[in-house]
Amino acid sequence: ASRAALSSIPLFHEKLLKSNRILAVCGAGLSAASGLPTFRGAGGLWRNHNAVDLATPEAFDADPGLVWLFYAYRRHMALTAKPNPAHYALAELARKRPGFKCLSQNVDNLHVRANHPSDQLSLLHGSLFTLKCTTCSWKDPYNIADPLCPALAPAAESNPDPTKPLPLLDPAQPLAEIRESELPHCPDCKTELQRPGVVWFGEMLDEDMLDDIEEWIEKEPVDMVLVVGTSSAVYPAAGYAERARTKGRTSVVTVNLEITEEDWGRMRKGDFGFEGDASLLLPELLR
Ligand code: BJW
Numbered sequence: 709a710s711r712a713a714l715s716s717i718p719l720f721h722e723k724l725l726k727s728n729r730i731l732a733v734c735g736a737g738l739s740a741a742s743g744l745p746t747f748r749g750a751g752g753l754w755r756n757h758n759a760v761d762l763a764t765p766e767a768f769d770a771d772p773g774l775v776w777l778f779y780a781y782r783r784h785m786a787l788t789a790k791p792n793p794a795h796y797a798l799a800e801l802a803r804k805r806p807g808f809k810c811l812s813q814n815v816d817n818l819h820v821r822a823n824h825p826s827d828q829l830s831l832l833h834g835s836l837f838t839l840k841c842t843t844c845s846w847k848d849p850y851n852i853a854d855p856l857c858p859a860l861a862p863a864a865e866s867n868p869d870p871t872k873p874l875p876l877l878d879p880a881q882p883l884a885e886i887r888e889s890e891l892p893h894c895p896d897c898k899t900e901l902q903r904p905g906v907v908w909f910g911e912m913l914d915e916d917m918l919d920d921i922e923e924w925i926e927k928e929p930v931d932m933v934l935v936v937g938t939s940s941a942v943y944p945a946a947g948y949a950e951r952a953r954t955k956g957r958t959s960v961v962t963v964n965l966e967i968t969e970e971d972w973g974r975m976r977k978g979d980f981g982f983e984g985d986a987s988l989l990l991p992e993l994l995r
């Protein structure tokens with residue numbers, strides 16, 4: 709099928725009206741218009757590190773101070789950011805359509821702040837605002853302290869000179885070394901460090917959540933899957949669109965700032981591709 713045919717908004721609306729069970733799989737591009745950087749491509753660098761390399765247990769073990777500073781900065785940015793019209797459009801779709809479920813890889817809490825009904829939202833990769841112990845079962849499900857501790861205060865400072873990059877983000881400016889003793893420790897076991905309640909590479913997603921998703925997909929055929937602002941590079945998230953597809957019935961709808969020739973090539977009859985900013989496209993598509 710041609711790009712133009714795949715991208716017809718009236719045809720999409722026709723399909724949406726007939727759709728009962730709708731799944732969304734969201735990624736960092738959804739929050740880009742809220743000013744939060746994505747992981748891959750431009751903006752995926754934090755100081756001189758790849759964001760993806762910092763999101764690993766190995767990076768945390770090697771330098772917990774550095775990785776905590778990265779997460780402290782992201783907590784601060786997410787707290788300062790606001791949900792955008794795409795988050796609100798998804799939350800509204802959830803309220804109108806009990807058959808809609810949203811799976812989000814984003815840890816920024818913006819779906820929740822847009823009042824997305826919690827029973828229709830699965831946060832695949834956890835939350836920046838959950839704290840847990842690296843070792844024991846201690847967990848604080850929601851903590852928005854900013855800064856989290858004095859050693860992490862540089863991540864919560866506003867820019868002293870807005871004409872220049874934030875000193876924290878400037879690789880030419882050395883970081884003050886953070887000792888382990890200055891980082892937040894577990895209040896239960898006392899000895900171990902706290903860590904952000906997010907899912908790093910090689911770590912398991914929450915088993916109960918995975919079971920819920922599996923059950924939801926299996927229950928009845930899915931009519932539409934919205935794949936919004938994700939590079940679909942990370943599993944299991946990247947597999948859900950095809951996992952939910954029932955041939956001849958399910959439309960997979962890609963909403964992304966950039967849809968590659970490869971993406972277009974993977975699309976099947978009845979699929980849609982909409983190229984652009986999700987914060988502009990989703991309100992229009994879901995109205
Ligand atoms: C816009 C836009 C605008 C920009 N509007 N669009 C099967 C096959 C192969 C490998 C595996 C597999 N199963 C598991 C694995 C291993 C691994 C994996 O997937 N590896 C791949 C790299 C191949 N997966 C795991 O380890 C997962 N665990 C697991 O499966 O456990 C069991 C197991 C373990 C080991 C082996 C096998 C099984 C866990 C994955 C956890 C990912 N964690 C992170 C960090 C979270 C914490 C944090 O936020 O710091 O999650 S990595 C990072 O990538 C983050 C994101 O959620 C995730 C996805 O990124 P996303 O959201 O797609 O962002 P980008 O930047 O990649 O893309 C942005 C997109 O937006 C782009 O397309 C832009 O064009 C677009 N865009 N502006 C619309 N305005």
Ligand code: ZN
Pocket residue numbers: 841842843844845846894895896897898900
């Ligand atoms: Zn502990």
